[in-house]
Amino acid sequence: MREVERILLAHGSGGELSRRLVEEEVLRYFDDPVLGRLEDAARVPAFPGRPALTTDAFVVRPLFFPGGDIGKLAVYGTVNDLAMAGARPRYLSLAWVLEEGLELAVLRRVLASAARAAKAAGVAVVAGDTKVVERGKADGLYLISAGVGEVPPGRDLGPARLRSGDRILVSGPVGDHGMAVLSRREGMEFEGEVVSDCAPLAGLVEEILAAGEVHCLRDPTRGGLVAALKEVAAAAGMASEVTEAAIPVRPAVRAACSILGLDPLHLANEGKLVAWVAPQDAAAVLAAMRRHPLGREAAQIGEVLEGEPGRVVLTTPWGGRRRLELLVGEDLPRIC
Amino acid sequence: MREVERILLAHGSGGELSRRLVEEEVLRYFDDPVLGRLEDAARVPAFPGRPALTTDAFVVRPLFFPGGDIGKLAVYGTVNDLAMAGARPRYLSLAWVLEEGLELAVLRRVLASAARAAKAAGVAVVAGDTKVVERGKADGLYLISAGVGEVPPGRDLGPARLRSGDRILVSGPVGDHGMAVLSRREGMEFEGEVVSDCAPLAGLVEEILAAGEVHCLRDPTRGGLVAALKEVAAAAGMASEVTEAAIPVRPAVRAACSILGLDPLHLANEGKLVAWVAPQDAAAVLAAMRRHPLGREAAQIGEVLEGEPGRVVLTTPWGGRRRLELLVGEDLPRIC
Numbered sequence: 001m002r003e004v005e006r007i008l009l010a011h012g013s014g015g016e017l018s019r020r021l022v023e024e025e026v027l028r029y030f031d032d033p034v035l036g037r038l039e040d041a042a043r044v045p046a047f048p049g050r051p052a053l054t055t056d057a058f059v060v061r062p063l064f065f066p067g068g069d070i071g072k073l074a075v076y077g078t079v080n081d082l083a084m085a086g087a088r089p090r091y092l093s094l095a096w097v098l099e100e101g102l103e104l105a106v107l108r109r110v111l112a113s114a115a116r117a118a119k120a121a122g123v124a125v126v127a128g129d130t131k132v133v134e135r136g137k138a139d140g141l142y143l144i145s146a147g148v149g150e151v152p153p154g155r156d157l158g159p160a161r162l163r164s165g166d167r168i169l170v171s172g173p174v175g176d177h178g179m180a181v182l183s184r185r186e187g188m189e190f191e192g193e194v195v196s197d198c199a200p201l202a203g204l205v206e207e208i209l210a211a212g213e214v215h216c217l218r219d220p221t222r223g224g225l226v227a228a229l230k231e232v233a234a235a236a237g238m239a240s241e242v243t244e245a246a247i248p249v250r251p252a253v254r255a256a257c258s259i260l261g262l263d264p265l266h267l268a269n270e271g272k273l274v275a276w277v278a279p280q281d282a283a284a285v286l287a288a289m290r291r292h293p294l295g296r297e298a299a300q301i302g303e304v305l306e307g308e309p310g311r312v313v314l315t316t317p318w319g320g321r322r323r324l325e326l327l328v329g330e331d332l333p334r335i336c
Numbered sequence: 337m338r339e340v341e342r343i344l345l346a347h348g349s350g351g352e353l354s355r356r357l358v359e360e361e362v363l364r365y366f367d368d369p370v371l372g373r374l375e376d377a378a379r380v381p382a383f384p385g386r387p388a389l390t391t392d393a394f395v396v397r398p399l400f401f402p403g404g405d406i407g408k409l410a411v412y413g414t415v416n417d418l419a420m421a422g423a424r425p426r427y428l429s430l431a432w433v434l435e436e437g438l439e440l441a442v443l444r445r446v447l448a449s450a451a452r453a454a455k456a457a458g459v460a461v462v463a464g465d466t467k468v469v470e471r472g473k474a475d476g477l478y479l480i481s482a483g484v485g486e487v488p489p490g491r492d493l494g495p496a497r498l499r500s501g502d503r504i505l506v507s508g509p510v511g512d513h514g515m516a517v518l519s520r521r522e523g524m525e526f527e528g529e530v531v532s533d534c535a536p537l538a539g540l541v542e543e544i545l546a547a548g549e550v551h552c553l554r555d556p557t558r559g560g561l562v563a564a565l566k567e568v569a570a571a572a573g574m575a576s577e578v579t580e581a582a583i584p585v586r587p588a589v590r591a592a593c594s595i596l597g598l599d600p601l602h603l604a605n606e607g608k609l610v611a612w613v614a615p616q617d618a619a620a621v622l623a624a625m626r627r628h629p630l631g632r633e634a635a636q637i638g639e640v641l642e643g644e645p646g647r648v649v650l651t652t653p654w655g656g657r658r659r660l661e662l663l664v665g666e667d668l669p670r671i672c
Contacts, residue, residue: 009669010664010669012395012669012670013558013559013663013668013669013671014557014558014559014560014563014604015559015563015602015662015663015664016661016662016663016664017664018558018559019567019662037494037571038567038571039420039421039494039495040390040416040417040418040420040421040554040555041388041389041390041417041418041420041421041423041483041485042388042389042390042421043386043387043388043421043422043423043487044386044387044388044389045386046384046385046386046387047387048382049382050379050380050381050382051379051380051382051383051387051427051484052377052378052379052380053377053378053380053427053429053462053463053482053484054376054377054378054429054463055429055430055431055463055464055465055480055482056431056465057431057432057433057465057466057467057480058467059348059433059467059469080376081376081377082376082377084375084376084377085375085376085377085378085379086379087377087379091387091389093389093390093391093482094391095391095392095393095480095482096393097393097395097433097478097480126389127389127390127391127482128391129391129392129393129480130393131393131394131395131670132669133395133475133478133670134669136472136473137472137473137474137475138473138474139469139473142433142469142478144391144393144431144433144480146389146391146429146431146463146482147377148387148389148484149377151379158373158375159375218376219376221350222349222350222354223349223350223351223354224350227350227351231355231374235373235374266351268350325352326351326352326355327349327351327352328346328351328352328353332349333345333346333348333349333468333470334348334467334469335349
C-alpha cells in the first residue's frame with residue numbers, strides 16, 4: 001500500500017521542500033511564464049487604463065461543495081469584484097495557508113480547479129505564496145486571492161452615480177451558493193440538488209455595459225441581495241424599493257429556506273450581479289442580460305428613490321411593506 | 337469590570353457586525369479615500385510604468401516579537417518584494433483571517449502598526465477583506481497582503497542579467513529577524529536582545545540603482561541568505577562563491593545560533609537585500625548602501641562564476657570550501 005502524500009510543516013519553511021512544492025505541484029497547474037520565473041514580484045506589461053485592485057480571503061467549509069470548490073470560488077470571486085468596478089480582470093495572485101497533514105491529492109484538486117477557472121475567466125495567475133500551519137489550524141486550507149484589472153478609459157461605475165428612478169436589475173435567482181454550501185456542510189438532502197452559481201461575470205458585464213447607461217454594479221456575495229442593496233443605497237445617499245414577487249429564487253432554494261428558517265435574500269451568491277440602470281435603458285440592459293448564458297433568468301426587481309440613505313423597502317405580494325435590514329447576529333459563517 | 341471586546345464569528349458573516357468592524361475599526365487606522373469607498377475593487381489612477389504584482393501570507397507566531405509584529409511585517413514584506421523587482425511600491429491590499437475570540441485590542445494594535453508601516457513606506461492600503469474562523473483556528477490572526485508597484489521605464493532587474501564576475505553585496509548583518517522571532521517564541525533570553533530587522537527597502541533600492549549597474553536584487557526572507565543565493569544562481573544558470581568571513585552577522589545572533597545549532601545563513605531577514613552588481617560599479621554601489629541608514633553595515637560577500645547552475649560555494653576562514661544547500665527538513669516554521 002502506498003502511503004498517502006501529505007503536506008508537512010517543512011513545505012512552508014522556504015527550504016528544499018518549499019521549492020519542490022512550488023516547482024513540482026503549483027507550476028504543473030499554472031504554467032504562466034511570468035509566474036514560472038518565481039521572482040519576488042511579477043512584472044506585467046503596462047496598460048493604458050486605470051488599474052483596479054481587490055483582495056478576498058476564502059475560508060469556505062467544506063472545501064468542495066455542489067457546483068464548486070474553494071479554488072474556483074477564489075478565482076471567480078476576485079474576477080467578479082474587479083468586474084463590478086468596471087475593470088477587465090487581468091492578473092491574479094493566490095496565497096495559500098495549508099494545514100499540516102493536508103492530503104496532497106486535495107491540494108491538487110483545488111489547484112487544478114483554480115487553474116481551470118483562471119483559464120475560463122481569461123486571467124493570468126502571476127504571483128503566489130505558500131505557508132504551512134500546524135495540524136488543526138486551518139481546516140485543510142485557506143486561499144487568499146488578489147486581482148488586478150484594467151478600467152477602460154471613460155468607465156465610471158459606482159453608488160455616486162445613482163439617480164432617483166434608476167431601475168434595479170438582478171441577473172438571476174438568488175441564494176444558490178449559500179444554500180449549496182450549507183446543504184453540503186450539514187449533510188442535508190433536498191428534492192432537486194441545489195448547486196452553487198459560482199461563475200465569472202466579466203463577460204456578462206461587458207455585454208450589459210454595451211447595452212445602456214449602467215450606473216452601478218455589485219455582486220451580492222456575503223450578506224446576500226439585502227447587503228448589496230443596502231450598502232449601495234447607503235453609499236449613494238438614496239433609498240430604494242424592491243418587489244418581493246419580482247426577485248427570482250429557485251423553488252428548491254425557497255423550500256430549503258422555509259424548512260431552515262432562512263431568507264434567500266440574505267444568502268450568498270457567487271455568480272450573480274445587481275445592476276442599477278438609467279430608467280430609459282432598463283429594458284435594453286435586461287434584454288442584454290437575458291441573451292447571456294449567465295443572465296437568462298434576469299429580472300427587474302425595483303427602483304431607486306429619494307429618501308433616507310440606505311433605506312430599502314420590500315413590497316410583499318399581499319401589499320405589505322417591510323424594511324430590509326442587515327442581519328446582526330450569525331447567519332451563515334464560512335460561506336466563502 | 338468592563339468585558340473584554342472580542343471578535344465573534346458574526347464579524348465575518350457580511351451582516352451588520354461585519355460592516356461595523358470595517359467602518360469602526362479598520363477605517364479608523366486606514367483613512368485612504370479609495371479604501372473608504374468600500375467598493376468591490378479599488379480603482380487607482382493610471383501610471384506610465386509596468387505594473388508589478390506580489391502577494392505574501394503571514395502566519396508568524398507569536399504575533400508580536402522584538403522589533404515588529406505581523407502587521408508591520410506584512411506591509412514591509414510586500415513593499416520589499418516589489419522593491420526587489422525594481423518596482424516603486426504604490427498600493428496594498430490586506431486580507432485578514434481572524435480567530436473567533438481574538439481580543440479587539442490585539443487587532444487594533446496590529447491595525448495601527450500596519451497603518452504606521454504603510455505610511456512610512458509611502459504606500460496606500462486601498463483594498464481589504466475580513467473573514468472569521470472558529471476558536472482554535474488561525475492563532476489569533478493570519479494576515480495576507482498583496483501589493484502593486486510601478487516599474488519605471490528602462491528598469492530590468494533579474495537573474496537573467498547576471499554575468500560572471502558580478503559582485504554579490506549584502507546590505508547588512510543577516511539572521512536578525514529569524515532569531516528575534518525564535519527567541520520570543522521559545523522564551524529565550526540572550527545577552528544583548530536580538531531585534532527583528534523588519535524595514536522597508538524601497539528607498540535604499542532607489543539609492544543603489546542610481547549608484548551603478550545593478551543586475552539583480554533579492555531580499556533573503558524565508559530560507560535566509562542561502563536560499564536567496566541559490567535561487568538566483570539557479571535561475572541565472574550560474575554558480576557563485578561567497579566568503580564566510582565577509583558575511584556580517586551580529587555577535588548576539590552568532591552566539592544564539594551556536595547554542596541552538598542553527599546557521600545564521602539560513603535564518604530569515606525582513607530588512608536586508610542582496611545585490612548582484614557589475615564589477616566596475618561594486619565599490620560605488622557598496623558606498624551608496626553604506627550612506628543609507630538601512631545599509632550602514634553593508635558588505636561585499638562574493639562573486640558570480642561560470643559553473644554548475646545553482647552551485648554556491650562558501651570559503652571558510654581556514655581555507656576550507658563548503659557547498660551551501662537548502663535545508664530539506666524543518667528548521668524554523670512560521671517565521672513570517
